[in-house]
Amino acid sequence: MSLVRKFATVAGATLGSRVFGFARETFMAAALGTGPMADVFYAAFRFPNLFRRLFAEGAFNAAFVPLFSKEIEANGVEGAKRFSEEVFGVLFSALLLITIVMELMMPWLVEWIIAPGFADDAEKTAITVRMAAVMFPYLMCMSLTAMMSGMLNSLHHFFAAAIAPVFLNVVMIAALFYGLWIKADPLTIAWYLSWSVLVAGVLQLAVVYVGVRYAGINIGFKRPRMTANVKRLLVLAVPAAVTGGITQINQIIGQAIASGKEGAIAALQYADRIYQLPLGVVGVAVGVVLLPELARALKGGHAREAANIQNRSIEFVLFLTLPAAAGLWILSDAIIRVLYERGAFAAENTAVVASILAIYGLGLPGFVLIKALQPGFYAREDTRTPMRFTMISVVINSGLAISLFPLIAERGIATAEASAGWVNTVLLFSTLVWRGDLVWEWALAKRTALLLVATGIMAGALLYALPYAQPWLVPQAALVQQIAALACLLALAMVVYFAxxxxxxxADIGMIKRNMKRKPKTTSDPTE
Structure with a gap:
């Protein structure tokens, strides 16, 4: 399967998850708006989500995949199975211990880290503690899910791992729909959501477990032992965990600062959900596919092939995220109004969330490029350098968020996150070039400049067309008319940009066709 086809497989499954995510946030906005229960739920959910990124996705995509791929190359599927069982025993035991400790510390964590701004409201703090305690075991499910997803990606079985997140959104939508149907109060709906997160975690783990069995590996539980392979994994995983969770680290810092203003946490979350669509569809697809591809090419001694894969991935990211960034900036108000403005979500909420989304849009290419650049380090088993850059960006994010929040409120936090993302991108890119791990191509630089021109043409067309669509985008218009008008604007943007x-x-249609057909020049896959 070619690189582009693999991107498309993962992106398609991720797109399905993000579409359900939109539906979930639409129900959430109608049920909770940006009220206190929305703040409480999102604050409680952010914490297990942070640990999921730190200990699950970041660590295992960065550390487990190259080592698992090496085991496949050296010892075949049986060797990879032994390695995965060693890791599973240690991971399960560590996660159980972390969960118990965090549950006991939850009151302190909420008061000092998760939502210090709730300190003046004892009831709000107490509810946040209880909801976070219900949702924190989700970490165990998702960390084990991430491990098995890494196995599937290394075995070139991408779909099951990519489709698993859909179940979180489906279960949460069901909880929201039931709450709205019985006309439950916001507190009851928030509790339904909290329990739905835990149920969804179990379902996601079941999906990838079945996928691993289908791929030919049956994992059994073994007594945790610190073997040489496990020690090597931990050495790589600790810095990778910090690096992989950069967005969540920055967001939890922003959340702690935003908790001082009513509705700020929910407003940031609603905007985050929108920009997560292109970030997830493109960024996740590139990150998931690129790491095992680079690892296999480098282990097989195909340095030129690895360099080509890296550059084509960067080109793919820029091709799709530059117009998305411009579209989010120009259409932010229309997008938020159409998707959210109903029920408890009022016009003033639209103005705030749209301004945040526009800023996130400017940071989008940087956020996705991070996903395309970090595998260049991880495939070479270097997880420390990205960690150092992550820490620099966290310091920048914290300083800007603290400085800007008193001046421009939620927009200051979004500005801090976008700026920190771009700093991280520049550091990653320049270091790869300096080391010679990323081959500079003037053709790529030229195409990037031309893509910026095409994005400018598209932006001009949108600015010209927007006043004509405005009468159908106002809240007084029927929802079908609003959706149709927004869809027409998006279709216009796509036609103008791609043309x-x-x-x-x-962009070169011939090159895309060749990449659709091209197969990597790596060693054969014993599982295929």
Whole structure:
């Protein structure tokens, strides 16, 4: 299967998850708006989500996948199975211990880290503690899910791992729908949501477990032992865990600062959900596919192939995220109004959330490029350098958020996150070039400039068309009319951008066709 086809497989499954995520946030906005229960739920959910990124996705995509791929190359599927069982025993035991400790510390964590701004409201703090305690075991499910997803990606079975997140959104939508149907109060709906997160975690773990069995590996539980392979995994995973969770680290810092203003946490979350669509569809697809591809190419001694894969991934990211960034900036108000403005979500909420989304849009290419650049380090078993850059970006994010929040409130936190993301991107890119691990291509630089021109043409077309669509985008218009008007604007943007990009040479249809057919020049896959 070619690189582009693999991107498309993962992106398609991720798109399905993000579409359900939109539906979930629409129900959430109607049920809770940006009221106190929305703040409480999102504050409680952010914490297990942070640990999921730190100990699950970041650590295992960065550390487990290259080592698992090496085991496949050296010892076949049986060797990879032994390694995965060693890791499973240690991981399960560590997660159980972490969960118990965090449950006992939850009151302190909420008061000092998760939501210090709730300190003046004892009831709000107490509810946050209880909901966080219900949802924290989700970490165990998702960490084990991430491990098995890494196995599936290394075995070139991408779909099951990519589709598993859909179940979180489906279960949460069901909880929201039931709450709205019985006309439950906001507190009851928030409790339904908390328990639905835990149920969804179990379902996601079951999906990837079945996928691993289908791929030919049956994992059994073994007594945890610190073997040489496990020690090597931990050495790589600790810095990778910090690095992989950069977005969540920055967001939890922003959340702690935003908790001082009513509705700020929920407003940031609603905007975050929108920009997570292109970030997830493109960024997750690139990150999931690129790491095992680079690892296999480098282990097989195909340095030129690895360099080509890296550059084509960067080109793919820029091709899709530059117009998305411009679209989010120009259409932010229309997007938020159409998706959210109903029920408890009022016009003033739309203005705030749209301004946050526009800023996130400017940071989008940087956030996704991080996903395309970090595998260049991880595939070479270097997880410390990205960690150092992550810590620099966290310091920048914290300083800007603290400085800007008193001046421009939620927009200051979004500005801090976007700025920190771009700093991290520049550091990763320049270091790869300096080391010679990323081959500089003037052709890529030229195409990037032309893609910027095509994006400018698209932005101009949107600015021209927006006043004509405005009468159908107002809240007084029927929802079908609003959706149709927004869809027409998005269709116009796509037609203008793609036509411009191909006409002026920013993209090459012939190259895309070749990549759709090309197979990597790596060693054979024993599982295929």
């Amino acid at each position: 411009s990009a191909f006409l002026i040479g920013g």
